[in-house]
Amino acid sequence: MAEKHGGLTILDNLAYACFLCNSNKGSDLASLSLTGELARFFNPRTDIWSQHFRIVGELIVPTTAIGEATERIFQFNTPERCEERWGLQVLNRFPTG
Numbered sequence: 001m002a003e004k005h006g007g008l009t010i011l012d013n014l015a016y017a018c019f020l021c022n023s024n025k026g027s028d029l030a031s032l033s034l035t036g037e038l039a040r041f042f043n044p045r046t047d048i049w050s051q052h053f054r055i056v057g058e059l060i061v062p063t064t065a066i067g068e069a070t071e072r073i074f075q076f077n078t079p080e081r082c083e084e085r086w087g088l089q090v091l092n093r094f095p096t097g
């Protein structure tokens with residue numbers, strides 16, 4: 001949670017993220033779901049990844065509104081990111097689902 005939303009500058013408010021995810025998230029906390037309802041983003045500190053996403057080929061496929069909002073705003077499945085993920089899968093450095 002960004003400081004401007006009341007987040008504290010303490011370790012418990014931080015999460016490891018790659019540059020692209022961090023840049024795409026910015027200070028956002030949520031987005032509108034496909035049905036128009038507010039959906040918060042996946043919280044890596046409190047949520048279980050497999051309850052919101054699954055891997056299909058090189059795609060990260062959301063399975064909940066939280067997963068969908070996160071995948072769309074963080075842009076998990078751009079062609080460049082999928083190509084990188086596929087390369088990591090070939091090297092057994094990323095799960096294949």
Ligand SMILES: [Zn+2]
Nearest residue numbers: 017018020021
């Ligand atoms: Zn990332």
